[in-house]
Amino acid sequence: MAKKTKGKNSVESVAETLCNFSRFLCDIVISVYLFVILAVLPLYNRGYAQIGTDKENFFIKTMTYAGKCLLPVFVLWLILRLIVAKQKQELPEFRTIPKSIWQALNTTDKFAALYWIAVVMSYVFTRYREEALWGTASWRMGMWTQLGAVIVYFMTSRMWQRNDWIVILTLPVSTIVFFLGYMNKFGLCLVDKEIINSSFISTVGNINWYCGYLVTVLFGGVYLLWxxxxxxxxxxxxxxxYVTIGFASLVTQGSSSGVVTLAVMLFVLFGMSVKDGGKMECFWQEMTLLSVACLITYILRSCNVLSQELPMEKVTDILTFSAMSVIMTIVSVVVLWLVHTSNNRNHYRGNLFWGIYRILCVALPVVSVALLAFILANTLLGGKLTSFLTETAGDGGSNWLMFSAAWGSNRGATWSAGASCFWEADLLHKIFGVGPDCMYAFLSNEASPELQNMVYDFFYGNRLTNAHNEWLTILVDIGVLGLVSYAGMMISVIRNFLHAGKKSMLVGACGFCVLAYTVNNMFSFQQVMNISTVFVIMGIGENLRRSARD
Structure with a gap:
């Protein structure tokens, strides 16, 4: 009897050893994938002429090879894990397995699983399956990219073995990208000397791609410093x-969505700091770094040190080429000194900052609603409410106070086109979408002549592949089911990570990255650089959160 028991234990030991080894192989594949996405993809560059296509092909190959390597070892691990569970009598009855799996998922996991299903259903019901498989050329946000992103989240959160050096590697790599991005705006340290254009920045290329990557990574460092x-x-x-270089690049990169993201993230950070004097001091340290970054740029531009600078946006000129940078620096240093001295005396004026924060929480929504109402009224009246501004400052003085196709750097046109696509789709495709990354295909084949003419005339025949609003684009491409599940996934991730960030700074940093990505993409879109990065960050954050909880 003793020999039989010993033999049984030996079999269990072999099965468990093989199970652990297959888990180790999964970890290696995942770690290599994370390394490539966080450290290689941002720097990968063969020149600006085809940089979007080059990045897209590199990403697709990375994801494909990783999937081919991961699938067999994961299936092997799953089989061995079931064998071990059966031997240890830990395996539930077959009919209860689906329920057990569903109960083991947290809110984010459930929304992610629903989004995965929504993407598959969108592909099943689309009329453009060839287009939907990988997505529109040079964009590639199709079914495989969307499904792969969700798989990366689950695999990283469950199977990764915590090689924290991969996370740390992100900082020096992104520092190089940020520094090149800052210098490129002034014609220095050019990545591609044959193409000098304000639309191409650093090793990322397209300005919107660069901004999407920058905010997704930078604000993790901002949170860590805080x-x-x-x-x-x-x-x-x-x-x-790191944060100073990132801020300098952010305020000069030229995309309005980045400036909006900066304002929102600083407001959130201020709100998280009001009850703690130490955190408030850290907040004003970061405000000082932002101000210094603007001031240094102002000095360099004023002294013509950066004589080859490329065209800047108005907001950039206000922050880095006017007295605003000086005022910001003075105010930040003074407030930092006051908070620091009050903390040393154990007399932090938390009630004052808490009162300011509450006033802002009420005032900002009220002002926003009032401004939207004014823009609506001014639009309906044909601009009569701002005619005096037009007379004194030209069209640029009031164009943002009247909604039109050109409003918000052409967001008026892209948002209108996206909303029209959803409105013109039939009920089935409102629910499941016209197909992953198939907005352009729908516009070309099914949109009304009026909508097609508007898009063609305004964009001079160029393809409109998205609505320059991630959630609106998902509504068109993957439907109501896709938007609800995707929004639920992102909101729950941010909530869970920021809550866990009270105990784990890395988890909180991941939450800040996802929040910055989400805010930016209210005015921008998914692309190879930001979607690959944010889902990796989500997987890492959930992995760290689960480890800290266990």
């Missing part, structure tokens, strides 16, 4: 340099 406390150490000194 979380680590106000005491200066060598780690904080390096992070301060």
């Amino acid at each position: 979380w680590m406390g106000s005491e200066i150490t060598w780690k904080r000194a390096l992070l301060m340099g």
Whole structure:
């Protein structure tokens, strides 16, 4: 009897050893994928002429090879895990397995699974399956990209073995990207000397692609610096340099969505700091870094050190080529000094900052609603409410106060086109979408002549592949089911990560990255650089959160 028991234990030991080894192989594949996405893809560049296509092909090959390597070892691990569970009598009855799996998922997991299903259903019901498989050429946000992103989240959150050096590697890599992006705006350290254009930045290329990557990564560093406390150490000194370079690149990169994201993220960080004097001091340290980044740029531009600078946006000129940078620096330094001295005296004026924050929480929505009402009224009246501004400042003085196709750097046209696509789709395709990354195909084949003419005339015949609003684009491409599941996934991730960030700075940093990505993409879109990065960050954050909880 003893020999039989010993033999049984030996079999269980072999099965468990093989199970652990297959899990180790899964970890290697996932780690290599994370390394390529976080450290190689941002720097990969063969020149600006075909950089979008080059990045797209590199990403697709990376995802395809990783999938081919991961699938067999994951299936092997799954089989061995079931064998071990059966041997240990841990396997539930077959009819209860689906329920057990569903109960083991958190809110984010459930929304992610529903989004995965929504993407598949969108592909099943689309009229453009060839287009929907990988997506529109040079964009490639089709079914495989969407499904792969969700799989990356689940695999990283469950199977990754916590090689934290991969996370740390992101900082030096993105520092290089940010520095090149900042210098490129002034004709220095050119990545591609044959093409000098304000639309191409750093090793990422397209300005919208660059901004999407920048905010998704930078605000993780902003959160880490805030979380680590106000005491200066060598780690904080390096992070301060990182954040300063990132801020300098952000305010000069030229995309309006990046400036909006900066304002929103700083407001959120301010709200998270009001009850803690130490955190408030860290917040004003970061405000000082932002102001210094603007001031240094102002000095360089004023002294003509950066004589080859490319055209800047109005907001960029206000922040980096006017007295605003000086005022911001003075205010930030003064408030930082006041908070620091009050903390040293244990007399932090938390009630004052809390009161300011509550006033802003009420005032900002009221002002926003009032502004939207004014824009609506002014639009209906044909611009009569701002005619005096037009007379004194020209069309640029009031064009943002009247909604039109050109409003918000042409967001008026793209948003109108996206909304019209959804409205013109039939009920089935409102629910499931016209197909992953198939907005352009729908516009070309099914849209009304009026909509086609508007898009053609306004964009001079160029393809309109998205609505320059991620959620609106998902509504068109993957339907109501896709939007509800995707929005639920992103909102729950942000909520879970920021809540867990009270105990784990890395999880909180991941939450800040996802929040910045989401805010930016209210005015922008999914593309190879940001969607690949954000789903990796979501997987890492959930992995760290689960580890901290266990």
